[in-house]
Amino acid sequence: MRAVASPDLAISDAQQVLQRVFGYDSFRGEQQEIVEHVVGGGDALVLMPTGGGKSLCYQIPALVRPGVGIVVSPLIALMQDQVDALNELGVRAGFLNSTQSYEQRRDTEQAFVAGELDLLYLAPERLSLDSTLELLDRGEVSLFAIDEAHCVAQWGHDFRPDYLNLSVLHQRWPSVPRIALTATATPATRSEIATRLELTEARHFVADFDRPNIQYRIVPKNDPRKQLLQFLRTEHAGDAGIIYRLSRAEVERTAEFLVANGIDALPYHAGLDKQVRAKHQARFLREEGLVMVATIAFGMGIDKPDVRFVAHLDLPKSVEGYYQETGRAGRDGLPSTAWMAYGLQDVVQQRKLIDLSDGDEAHRRMQSRHLDSMLALCETVSCRRTQLLAYFGQDHPDACQNCDTCLNPPESWDGTVAAQKLLSTVVRLDRERNQRFGAGQIIDILRGKKTPKVEQFRHDSLSVFGVGSDLSDNEWRGVIRQLLAQRLISVEGDYGTIVLTGTSGEVLRREDPRQVLLRTEPKRVASTPKAKAAKQPPQEMPAEAEPVFQKLRAWRLATAREEGKAPFIIFHDSTLRQIAAAQPSTLDELGGISGIGEQKLNKYGQAVLDALAAEE
Structure with a gap:
């Protein structure tokens, strides 16, 4: 499947591979620029959302440049599926990991040394072995692709210690281009990836993180x-x-x-x-x-x-x-x-996990900042997509019209007095009784409920008892949840006791108190008509093509079972929708459908045409 041998090829050669192997007429977004840069021998750090086509950014250069592309992936359980999908396209791919027998590893190693592979997948821990490094020295490497590169961030959500050793790639093979890819990285995480992988001189490509669908x-x-x-x-x-x-x-x-x-x-x-x-x-x-x-x-x-x-x-x-x-x-x-x-208990639980977590105080502060950002997203009254993208340093100038706050804009209300009542209750419990309680007891006091626990601790004698009867239990839980999100209160200990923060006094002061705006707790409703409408099939497949699409799905499922592979490895739903809409009658017409390359056309083309022509 080697396309050509010179690293100085024009992008037109990569486009030929794109069309012939993968069945696409053109690159998307920054794919072309990334491919051209890596084909030319440049290092790259690529941030692209899931489904944005990251894999093509290293697969095509690996097919164009001389040698074998080495893909570092933490996903041992999925390597077989990844290799199967590439083999289905006619790409010579293999992997080395702990699930293989000695004979399987030996055969793959021999294929690599002989240049009989296009891509070889390795788990990061294998690059800590001298035997693996020596193996790579025996073959010709076209590039190194470091997938899921955010795993190198030490305080990130997917940290893998073995990723810290991947700087060896640059140290041992300085002339081989490297491309690190991830779907998730803030500017700070991106900087950490570049530093730890010694990609500080690499060109950064940051795609639009928006997933409008x-x-x-x-x-x-x-x-x-x-x-x-x-x-x-x-x-x-x-x-x-x-x-x-x-x-x-x-x-x-x-x-x-x-x-x-x-x-x-x-x-x-x-x-x-x-x-x-x-x-x-x-x-x-x-x-x-x-x-x-x-x-x-x-x-x-x-x-x-x-x-x-x-x-x-x-x-x-x-x-x-x-x-x-x-x-x-x-x-x-x-x-x-x-x-x-x-809900509120989620916040209490996460705060507790942070308090009990390993790591130093700086680590706990970072975890708290992560949680605060998550709470802000949950409690926002503005477009969620706008806030989500802003977290990653990207602008979304207009409301998206495809999130709940856009489809059903929440109402907000001045919750300053409610906040003052709740904060005053916390103050009185602490000052007058030297006591701290969780949300449930505080709500019972505010609502004026003479529960056994309230009477046991004589909380019905507090001056704040019953001052919050105008709000329901659910509304008070919403107030507490939102005050936690705004850092006006916090929770501590195993029982989630509510305590004041350094900013609580801004709300409690007598003169010019800080205003607290809260979102109204929504009523329980079924899914909105707009949400249902968003799920309808896209316009490129007319309604009358739906039976044809279902017939193609049935053919695909039967074929996948017969071959023992995932249905989407044969064709994606999006490709079947295009076929159902176009209903091609010849192989040439079918070959014009996006996502059908030479190998798949040769293997499945006639079967697809037969399925289309079959009587119901």
Whole structure:
């Protein structure tokens, strides 16, 4: 599959590879500039959202430059699928990792030394072995691609210690170009990647992080499992999706709940047997319409393009983690949903985890800043997409009209008096009784409830008892949640006791108190008509082509089962939609469909035409 041998080739040669191998007529966004830079021998740091086409930025240079492209990837469990997908395109790809037998590793090593591979995938830990470094010295390396480069950030959400050793690539092979790629990095993380990987002289390419096909929605928790079930039944029945939970126990319980309610769901977490995890991951990739309930141990590198939703039933620890996880939806560019239910207890739990975390005070401060940014995103009254992109240093000048705050703009109210009542209650408990309590007891005091606990501690004698009866329990929980987000209160200890912060006094002062604006707690509603409309098939496939699309999906599924591979490795849904709309009758016409290269046309072309011509 080697295209040509000179590193000084014009971009037209890369375009020929793009069309012939991958079946695309043109590059997207900055792909062409990145490919041209790396083909010419330059180092690059590439930030591009999930589904933006990062892989082509190193795959095409590896096919154009002489030698074998070495891809450093932390995703051992997915290497086989990645290699299968490339082999399906006619690209000679292989991998070396701990899952192989001695004979398999030997054969792959021999193929590398003989120049019989285009791409070779390695786990980062293998580059700590002298035997691997010596192997690479015996062959010709065209480039090094460091995938998921954010794993080198020591206090990031996906830190992998072995990534810290990857500076050896530059030290040992200084003339071989390197390209580091990630979908998630703030300017600070980008700087850390460049420093730790010795890419300070590399050219940076930062694509637009916006994923316009994803609709972002965050709702207050109110029986979250039932909320999730309604969301799935009304908007994503039969769709593939990922549900994230914080703990292994919640993963198991949520998966069992969904199965009991007729939804095909599987659990995935680090506590499961390795073979069970591998089996569940393989089923998710190869079957259609499965829901994976998982901890954050699942998802990185999952190339399944038709994940229609990502749901969170626990608050992510950072905006970076949230963006990375939600980005696994809609890789094919079709409408998808990022849905989250979050509540006060999530905030309390995350603060507790920070207090108990390993690391020094500086580390805990950084974790707190990450949480504050996540809370600000949850509680914003403005466009969520605008705030999300601003976190990564990018502007989105207009409201997106595809998030909940745009589709159903929240109302805000002057919560200054409510905040003063709550803060005064905390002050009186501390000063008059030398006591600290969590949200539940404080709300009971404000609402004037004579519960056994209130009477036990004689809190009904406090001057603030009953001063907040004008708000409901749910509304007070919203006030506390938003005051936490604004850092006007904090939580401490195992029991989540509420304490004042350095800025609380700005609200409590008698003269010119700080105004506190709060968003109104929404009523419980079903999915909005606009949200449902956003899920309709895109315009390039007319409604009358839907039966043809379903017929093609059935053919693809049967073929995938026969060949033992994931359906999307054969063709993406987006490609099948184009075929269904165009309904080509010849191989030449079919070859004009985007995403169908020479190899796939030769292998599946006639079968697709036969499926189109088949009688119902």
